[in-house]
Amino acid sequence: DSGVTQTPKHLITATGQRVTLRCSPRSGDLSVYWYQQSLDQGLQFLIQYYNGEERAKGNILERFSAQQFPDLHSELNLSSLELGDSALYFCASSVEDWGGSGETQYFGPGTRLLVL
Amino acid sequence: AQKVTQAQTEISVVEKEDVTLDCVYETRDTTYYLFWYKQPPSGELVFLIRRNSFDEQNEISGRYSWNFQKSTSSFNFTITASQVVDSAVYFCALTPISGGYNKLIFGAGTRLAVHP
Numbered sequence: 001d002s003g004v005t006q007t008p009k010h011l012i013t014a015t016g017q018r019v020t021l022r023c024s025p026r027s028g029d030l031s032v033y034w035y036q037q038s039l040d041q042g043l044q045f046l047i048q049y050y051n052g053e054e055r056a057k058g059n060i061l062e063r064f065s066a067q068q069f070p071d072l073h074s075e076l077n078l079s080s081l082e083l084g085d086s087a088l089y090f091c092a093s094s095v096e097d098w099g100g101s102g103e104t105q106y107f108g109p110g111t112r113l114l115v116l
Numbered sequence: 117a118q119k120v121t122q123a124q125t126e127i128s129v130v131e132k133e134d135v136t137l138d139c140v141y142e143t144r145d146t147t148y149y150l151f152w153y154k155q156p157p158s159g160e161l162v163f164l165i166r167r168n169s170f171d172e173q174n175e176i177s178g179r180y181s182w183n184f185q186k187s188t189s190s191f192n193f194t195i196t197a198s199q200v201v202d203s204a205v206y207f208c209a210l211t212p213i214s215g216g217y218n219k220l221i222f223g224a225g226t227r228l229a230v231h232p
Contacts (some may be wrong), residue, residue: 030222090161106163107163
């Protein structure tokens with residue numbers, strides 16, 4: 001158990017809908033990362049937050065957004081869902097993030113999203 | 117370009133065999149971090165090891181060992197006396213220092229099947 005929690009574990013929804021994925025980092029970790037794992041794209045970095053502020057963006061679609069709250073939990077919002085958004089979404093956390101410190105990221109169990 | 121290549125898509129071995137998973141990376145950074153993660157059938161991503169680019173010492177942890185060679189840009193992972201519980205997908209990942217943030221760049225993964 002990494003100490004990172006994600007809810008829900010599974011989510012089934014329809015095209016055009018909006019969903020929210022939730023992540024709680026390990027105790028003491030200030031940085032939260034979101035990754036998408038799909039069959040065709042593999043594991044891809046989406047976005048990172050550090051202590052409530054957006055830190056870095058990767059291959060995140062405009063239909064997706066995220067935020068980190070004062071209690072450090074994070075939410076990933078996916079809207080106008082398409083079939084191709086079906087994937088496993090991981091949240092990870094690390095202690096800090098300063099100028100590319102290479103901190104180890106500990107991953108949650110993931111949320112499996114199926115868009116029908 | 118920053119890239120991680122895991123050329124072996126799938127490996128199948130019989131229990132007690134030794135197996136080496138290859139990882140080749142590309143980066144122009146002189147400072148970077150390399151990681152291995154394990155994804156068992158249950159789906160979570162489990163951290164195995166972190167290595168920075170200045171530390172070329174090989175590491176051994178029980179049946180696991182890692183060989184880091186900067187000259188060939190490789191960070192290979194060997195499992196000695198494999199067991200059925202080692203069956204999983206293994207990912208090699210890179211965090212370059214440039215850009216000032218800690219996103220992980222993953223390889224495509226190697227699926228290891230250990231048969232009794």
